[in-house]
Structure formats: C-alpha cells, structure tokens
Amino acid sequence: MNKNKNDYGLPKQVIHCKKCLMTNQKPLSVNESKSHLGKKKLGLAFGKNGICHACLYAKKKEEINWESREEMLKDMLSKYRKSNGDYDCIVAGSGGKDSIKQAHILKYKYDMNPLTVTYSPILYTKIGFRNLRSWIYNGGFDNYLFTPNGKITSILSKEAFINILHPLQPFKFGIKNFAAKMALKFGIKLIIYGEPYAEYGSMDINETDSPSYSEEFFVNDNPYYIAGLSIGEIKKKYNWIKDVDFLPYEPIRSKDLINQRLSVEFLGWYLKWDPQEVFYYAAENANYEPDTERTDGTYGKYSGVDDKMESLHFYLHYIKYGIGRCRFDASQEIRNGHITREEGIQLCKKFEGEYPKRYIKDCYNFMNIDENYAQKVIDSFRPKHLWKKIDNNWIRLQELESINPF
C-alpha cells in the first residue's frame, strides 16, 4: 500500500478551537474530481485568538443585518423568476430537512417555481425514502429522482474505500454535478443550496462575503479522478466498464457553460439558517420525520439520516482526521448557543467514534468487502500523529484531556 496514504498534509500538531471542539485537522472542502491519492489537503484555519473560522463565521453572523440580506435575496430572485410556467430555479436534495425548507420557502414565500432534483443516496434508509416522498407529496413539488447504475456505484465505492478511505466520494460527485447538469438540460439559470460551507469551517472565512458558490468547485476541464484513480486506471482494472458508465460522474466542463451561465447561491447566506429551526420547519410543512433511533456516532436523530453509508463515512472521517460526527454536531450546537462547550465535551466522550454497527453489514455487502479486510484497510489509514497502538488497542493522541481517557 502507498506509504503516503495516511498523510494528508495536515499539521502534525493538533490545535483545538477555544470555543467549539473542532481542530485544525478538519480538511477544507475541495473539488472532488481533482482529488487523488496523495493529494495534500488544507485544514480548518484559526484566528489569532485560537478561535476557528467556523466560530468566527458564527460570530460574524450575529452582526449581519438579516433584514437587508432578505431584501438582497428578493432582488436576486426577481432576476430569475419566470411567469410563463417554466421552472426558474433548481433545489437539489435527498429529502433532508434543509432541501425541504429551501424548496418550500422559495415556492410558497417567494413565489418561485423550483424544480427539485434528487441524486439518490447510495443506500437509502427507510426513513430517508419516506422523507423524500413527504417532501414531494406533502411539501408539494415536482421532482426528478436519478439513481446511478448500482453495479458501477458498488465498484467505485469499494475502490474509494480501499484507495482513499472515502466510500461516499463517488456520491459526492453526484451531489456537486447533478443539479448543474439538470439546470443545463432545462435551461434553468439558478441553483439554490442551503447552508454555506463556511458554517462548518469548510470554506475560508474570507470567501464568506459572497452568497455564490464558485465554479472552481464544480468545473474541471482536466482529466478527472474518481475513487483516487484515473478513469484509465479503473478501466484497466475492470475491463467491462465502458466510458459511458462514467456519465453520472463526469464533471461540468467550462464549454458546457458558454451558452448558459449558472448562478449557484446559498440560501443560508441570505437567511439565518439554524439546523434546529430548519428541522421544525420541515416537520411542520412537509411531515419530515426524525429517525426512530439515535444515529451511530452521535446523539441526534434528525440530521443526515437518509443514507446507510453516512455513519460509516463519519466513522472513517474520525479515523483519518480524529473528528467524528458527534464533534460536528456538538460544535455546531455550541456555536448556535444550544449547548455549552463542557456539554459538548461530555457528548463526544460518550458517542464520538462509535462503531457504526447499525448499517455496517449493509455497507460492506454493497461494496462486496469482507469486514475483517475492511478493518485492516481502516487501520492502515490512521495517521501516526493521531493514533498509536498500545496492547492491541488504538489510542488517540493529542486529544483534549477531558475527552481522552488516557
């Protein structure tokens, strides 16, 4: 195995944010189609006072004049609104609470005519599929559901698991490109997303002065990588796979945008976006339901519950960067003032890094991977500055004293 694969170029010294529980090991969001094995990542940045950029953005949000932002939203929407019965914007989502709220307020509060589009999660959960139906049926929208070839998804997820320990990566391609492809097909010029990536510190804070998503994140004119491999490498390994099988994963090229510029905007930049409130809105307006059980690796049951692969994804994130799902959830709630940092620490102590047992067998069956082999792959990705094996147990290094039991 490649000796560099557990070195993501992140700092070797872990720094914890003084306000939330995030660390400088959290990688920034990238254009996945440019991501390949050994490519270095940039981590979450910190201000001089030891506060992370996600918290700085949260602070910045408190000073925003939301009324004037809403006026800016109305101005922006008026440029795209159509009165001839055509769709005037795209909302992409799987039926999660955010996409429900986005589509709903656009249609019923701002008089837009959104087309909702769904790139299917890899393994829809029962509750996730029910929420998709609720979005469309109870919320009242037109929707295109696209499900990519399962045989190809299975192989790409498996390769992405083995090569970059990121089985959801091929799916991420779908999320980033599908809305743009559908917009081009229907001649729609506006795509609306929910939360700005800055909410999680996934984007540099200096880029948060604009509501728009840069083309840089979804346009790629070079040969692209998927699952850490080039298309040529995949075809060499699986000689029955054809070029046409990669259609759903093809990135948008600059030439596709020559005749139709696309505007990609974050609704959460214009309107205050609080996950808890979004949940209540989605429940009230589309019958959105939380899961019946707590999600593995965290304490909540209403976020990211539509794909069985998601808990595995966060578990692997924990292995690679020392940041699990509970830490994301708790950090966000600390920022929003719903819990204290001390409460967040206690939650992480209890739930962070929990083995995703509920759906793990379904995930490995789908990827056709043996669980013992999978564990070996997982362990080979643990960075040396974050993990050490003592008496057959993996111990986390450089953790907050109150979280680390050692």
Ligand SMILES: [Zn+2]
């Ligand atoms: Zn922070």
